[in-house]
Amino acid sequence: MKIQTIILMCLLTAIYPASAEDDKRPNIVIIVARELSRKDLSCYGGAHASPSIDRLAKQGVRYETAWGMLDAKLSRRTLLTGRYPCHDAATPLFPILLEKAGYRVTTSANDPAKSLSFIEQFKEDSPFLLLHLDDTEDLDVDRLVGKLVTSIDGKRLKDNTVIVVTSDHGGGDSKADIGAHIPFIVRAPFLTKGDRVSKDVIDLSDLFPTVLSLAGIDVPGDLKLDGRTMIPSLRGSDDPFEKRNWIYSEVGDFRMVRDWHHLVDTEGNFHDVENDPLQEKKVSPLDKQAPGRRKRLQMILDRFSD
Amino acid sequence: MNYPKFLQASLLVISATRGVAEIKLKPFLQTYCIQCHGTDKQKGDRRFDLLSDDPENFDEAETLQEILDQLNLGEMPPEEKKQPKGEELKAIIAQLTESLQHARQAARENSGNAVLRRLNRSEYRNTIRDLFSLNMVDFDPTVTFPPDDAVEGFDNVGEGLVTSDYLLQNYLKAARKIADKAIRPGPRPKKIHLIAKGEEIGGTMRGFRPEVARMTIKLRQPLNLSQLRKRGVPADGEYVIRVKALAHQRKSRYKDEDLRYNSDESMRLSISIDSRELGATAHRTIGEFEIPDDEIIEIEHRVWLDQGFNFNLHWANGPNGSFKRIMRKVLPKYTDDAIYPLRNPPEMYIGSGPELHVYELEIEGPFYDEWPPPGFARYFPDPPKKPDVSYLNASLTRLAAGAFRRPVDSAELQPYLTLAGRHFEEKQDFWAAAKYGMRAILTSPNFIYLAEAGTKELSQHELATRLSYFLWSSMPDAELLAAPLDEPATLRKQVERMLQDPKSAAFVENFAGQWLGLRKLGEMPPDPEKNRSYYVDNLESAMREETHRLFQYILDGDRSILEFVNADYTFVNAALAGHYGIPNVGSDEFQKISLKPDHHRGGLLGHGSILTTTSNGIETQPVIRGVWILENLFGTPPPPPPPDVEPIEPDTRGLNTMRDLMEKHRDNPTCFECHRRIDPLGLAMENFDHVGVWRDRYSKKSLIDPSGEMADGTRIGGADGIRKYLLGRPDQFSRCLTEKLFVYALGRRLSFTDREDTDRIVEGMPKLNFGLRELIHQIVASETFQRK
C-alpha cells in the first residue's frame, strides 16, 4: 500500500513539476548583447577589459566555438524560435512557452533599469525568466552584467539561477567563420563546475531547447527545432551523441556549416578553420582526413538548400 | 655417409657367426618372411631377401635386431600368415639373440657411437644465461637462429643439428649482443622516475577531457611515456611500472558485432614492452590486468627491462580492427550526421563507445640487488682503474674455461688472447678489446659444440657436461664440474641436486614437451567461434600445465611411470576441470584432484593437451592419435606411408562416423598392413572430441563405438581398454620411455649396441617400482651414458 502511494507521488511530481511550493525549477537570465564581438572580451583574448563577464566565465563555462547567424536580426530570430531563418517557419517564442508553464517572464529591450528592478523585486513564489536584449556600447554590457550578477547573488539566488551571456552578432560583414562567431558564457552552478572552457560546438538555435528543458517543458510534438539542448554539454558530458556535431549560420542565400575543424559554405569554400581561422589557405591535398570531412559537412549543408 | 669404425668390426662378427646363423636364418626368412619382405613386396619398407649376402652393410645388424624384436613381440608373422612352430621360433630367437650380443660386444670394444653435437637454440640461450648470470626474459640473442630440426622426436640430436653459414653468421651477431650485455663496467646506473598524467600520456588523442588518456580499440592504440619513446629506459635492470586506469562504458549504444567486441567480458589492460631498435621481434606482453567498471584501479608491476626498451599499455580485449574503421563504417550506422564510408571526425565517436581510460602512468628504476652484476664480476673481478693486458688475459682465460666447460690450456687460448691483445694495443680501449675477445670465444667450436675427445671413456668434465645438458639443458655449474662423478654415490647425489634445482624445469619442458608432442599444442588451434572457452579460459596453457605437472609430480616423488598410463589423480584449475566436466573445482590455481573412473581422465590418454594436439582443430584424427599412442606409449611407431602409395583422399560427404571413414583403410591391403595396428587405437579414443571433451555420441542419432581389436587379437573397448592393455605389458611402456630418455640424454639415435643397457634397465624396473627418478639414475649410471 505504502509503496504504491510513494510511486504514485513520484509519478505525479514528475508530471506536474509546476506546483507552487516545491517548485525547484531554475531561474533563467539571458543577456544578449548587440554586436558584441569576442574581440571585445578579455576572457576570449580580446583587447578590452571585461571584468564582470570574465568573472562569470570563471564561475561557469565559456564556449570556444559558438555561432550566431551572420546578421543580428537573424540571430535574435533564431534565438527566440529555435529555428534557422531559412525555414521561414511560424514558431512559438520560448518566453511565451515559459510563461504558460508558470514562469514569471520579463523581456527587456535595452532597458537596464527594468531588468535590474525586476531582479530586485523578485519574490520566490515561482521561477522567473529574464531576457535582456542589450543595445548599449560594449563596456556598458559588462557593467550591466556585473550589476545583475551582484543582485542575483545578493538575493541568494545564485545556486538556482542560470545566467547566459551571448551576443547576436560579432564579426562585421564577413561571410565566414569569424563573421558567425559570438561569445557564449553560461553560469549554472547546479549543472557545471566553474572555470571550464568547452570545445563543444553550439549555435544560437540551441538556446531554445535548452531553456525548455531547464524549465521542464516538453517540446511540443509538432514543433521542429534545429538546435539541441545544451544541458549535457553544460554538465561536461563526454558523449557526443548528446551534443551537436555541426553548427550552422546564414545570411541571405548564403549558408555555411562547420564542425570542430572544418567549414563548408554554399560558395564552395572549404577550410580548416581550426588551423586557419581567417580562411586564407586551401586545405592541403596531403590532408588525409579532409576529403571525408568535407563530404560530411557538404551532406549537412545540402539539407539547407531549397 | 661415414659410419663409425665400430660398425665395421661389428659386421665382421656377424659374418663370423654367419655360418651358424645362416643355416637357420635364411630358410626361416624364406619360409615366413620373404613373401611380404622380398623381391616382390617390401611391406613396411622392409626387405630381407638380400640379408647376409652383403655383410658390409650396417643396416644388417639393425635389421636383424628388428626381426628379433618382432618375433619376441609376436607381432610377426601376422596372424593370417603361416606361423613358425614353438620350437622353431625359440631356436631362431636364441640364435639371433646370441649373434647380436656378439656383435654388440665387439662394437663396444671399439669407439662409441656418440655424435658431435652443437648446442640447440634453447641450450644456447640457457648456457648464455648461466655463463653470465643474465636475465634472459627480454634478451634472446637466438631469435634469428634458424629452428632446429628434430630427429627421433627430439631437437637435441646431433644428427639433426646442422651448422650452416646462416647459423654461423648468427653466432657472430649473437656474440656481439651478448658481449654488450655481459660486460658492464662502471658505476651503478642512475635511477629514473617519470610520471605522466591524462593528456600528457603519449599516444592518446588530445583535445578532449585533459585528465584522461583513452584507448578505444584493441591493441592498436598503445599508450606510453613520451619521454621514453625515443631511447627507452637508460639501463638494463628491474623497473616498477604503475598505472591508474578505469573501464568506461563497457556496455554502450554500439552493438558488439559492429564494434567486433565482447562487452560481456571485463575490460583487460595489457602491458607490453618493445624496443625501437629491435623492432617487432622484441615485442612481448608482460602482464594483463582486469579493469573494474567505472572505478579507478591502481596497478603496480615489476619487470626487468633491457636498455632501450619501452613499455606500452594496450586494451587487450577492445573492439577489433582500426579506429578508422569505426569512424568510417560503424558510426554511420548510428547517426545520420556521419557519412559512409569516409573519415568522420573522431569527436563524433570519442566518449560514445566503450573506452579504457588511463589517468596516470609512471615508471621508476632501475633497481639492482647487487652491483657490479655477478656475471660480470665473475670474469672481471675488481677491475683496476687502468686495466692492462695481463688483466685482460686473465679475464678471458677465466671466461674461456667457463664457456668451454673445462680447463683450457694456454696454447689453445693464445689466438684468442692475441686477437684481443692486439686490439687493445691498437685502440687503447680496454673494454672494447675485452668484448672483442669475448665474441671470439663465443664463436669458438669449443663453445658451440659439446665436443668430446676421440677416446671411448668420458672425461670428468665431459660427463658433467652430458649430465647438465641432459637435466638442465645448460652448462654444468662449478660444483658439478668439480665433483668426482666416477664415484657412484657422488654421481647419485649430483643427479638429485640437479633435479631439485629450478633449472631442471628445462628437462620437463624439453623432454616431456617433445616426448609427448606438447610443443605442437597450438599449431592447429580450434575454431575460435565454436570453442570460445578454449580461448577465453586460456585452456591451451592450462592443458599444457596439467601434463607438465603430472610429469613433475611423478618425477619429484619417484612415482611409478605407469601412472602416465593410468592414475587416479590429475592436476587442474577451475577452467580445465569445467572443460573436463569435473565439478567442484573452484579455484583458478592448479591443484591435484582425485579422479573417479567415470571422469575418464586417468593418465596421459585423458589429458586435454594430448587429445587436442592429435586433432586438427575441428575434428579428431584417429590415425594421428593411433600413431601417437604407438609411438609414444607403445614404443612401436609404424613406418610412414610408403612413398609409392597414394594416400586415400578422404571423402567425408555423407559419412556419419569416423569409423566409416577409417574402414576405407581396409579396402587397400597396403594401407591395412599398418592401419590394422593404428586405427583400433585411434578409434578407441573417439569418446574424446577435438579438444578432449568427453562425448558418448557424434550426434543424436549416432552413438560412438570405441571398441576394437588389437593386431594380436586383444579386444579393447575405448581408452580404458588401451590403459588396461598397456598396464598388462608394463615392460613395453618401460622400454618405450627408457628409449626416449636415452635418445634425449645422449643426443643421438639409439643403435643396437645400446640394447643391452636398455634391456637391463627395463628388466630391473619392476624391482624399482617403476620409479621415474630411479629410471633417470639408472640411465645416468649406465655404461651407455658414461661412455661414447
Add this chain to the structure above:
Amino acid sequence: MKNTDRRTFLRGIGVSLALPMFETFAATKKAPASAQRFVCVAPNYGMYPGGFFPQETGADYVMPALLKSLEEHRRELSVFTNLDHPDVGGGHGCSNTLLNGREIKDVRDPQEMLSLDQLLAEELGRDTRFSSLQLGSGGFSWSRAGIQRPADGDPSRVFAKLFLDEPAKTKARTRQFLDEDASILDVVLEDAKRLEKRLSKSDQGKLSEYLNSIREVELKLQRQEDWLDVAKPKMKDSVITGGNDDELEVDLAYPYNTAVFYDLMVLALQTDSTRVITYGHPGGNRLFPFEGITLGYHSLTHHGKRPDLVKQLAIIETFYAQQFAGFLAKLKSAKDAEGRPLLDTTAVLFGSGMGNASSHSSRNLPIIAAGGGMKHGQHHRFERKGRDGRPLSDLFVTILQQFGLERERFSSSQGNLNDRLS
C-alpha cells in the same frame, strides 16, 4: 700472418668466388639467354585440384574457377596437368620439395638438395646486391649445403634491406664489425682445426659443417663489404606506407601484405637488386580474415570434399590467384633496361610441392609457368603412368636452358619440355 694472407687472397678474387667450385656448369653457356630473372611463388598447401586444372588442353581451354583472374594473362602463361616429383612422397614435407624434387632423408650428398632458384642464383646473382631473395614464408629454397634458406616475412624489413641506405655512422660500424668478424673467423678456424685432431672420425665429419660454414661466411662478409659503399637505389616508401593516398590502406599483416610483397618484388627486379626471388604463402592454421571464412587454413585443406569447406578454401586460393594476376600485370607494365616488359625476360613459376592438400598428396602438382621468353598460351596435360606423371624437373630443365645454361638434367628429370615451350 698466415691467416691474413689467406684472407687477402680471398679478397683479391672477390665476389666471383661466391660461385661453387663443385660443379662447372657455369662455364658452359649457350647462345644468348632469353630469360634473365627468375621468380617462384608457392602456396604451401597447393591449390584445390577441382578448381585449378582446366578440362580442355591446348590454347582454347576454359579458365578454371580458381584461375579466373588470370584470364587476361592467358597468352603469357602455361598451365600444366600431371607434373610431379617422382622421388617425393606425400605428407607435409612435400611442400618444401617444389624446387628440388628431393627430400633430405633420401639424399646421400646434401648438394643434391640444391633447389632450382639457388642453382640459378649462383649464375645470375654474381653482380647484384643480393644473389637471391627469399620472401614471405620459406622452406622450399635449399642451398648447396642442404640447408633451407630462411625467408623474410616482414615487408618493412625487406624494403629497408633493398632501398634504405644506412647512415654513414652505422656504415662505419658495420664495416668495423665485418672486419672484426673476419678476424674472429680466422681465430676460430685455427681453433677448429686443433679441435678436429682430438675428435673421432665421425665427429670430424660433423665438424666439417662448421669448417665449411666459416668459408662461406668469409665470402659473405666480403660480399657485404664490397656492397657497403655502393648506394642503394632510391625508392619512395609509399609501397609500404601507402603514401598520401587517403583511401589506400596498406596493411602489413599477412595476408593483406601479399600485394605489398608483390610490389616489392617488382621494384627489386626493376632496380636489379636481385634477379632471383622466391615468395611463399605460409601454411599453418591461421584464420583468414575474409568474408565467409570460419575455419583455419590447414583445417580447410583437409576438407574431405565437403562442399562448405571447399568453398571456403576457394576463397583463399582465389585470393592467391588474384594477387598473382596482379603481379603479372605489373611485370607486364614495368620495363627492363632495354624498355621491354619485365615479364618477357622474367621466368615466373607459380606452384606448390603439394598436389591435393586433402590427402596431402605430392602427385599432380598445380603448376603455372609464365614469361621468361617461353612459348605460352596453352594447357598441357601429360600422361600419368601408374603413380607417376611427367617429372616437374623436365620443366625446370627447360627453364634452365632459357637462361642459357647448358643443362640436360636436373634432379629427377628425364628430359625437357622444350617441344612444348620453346
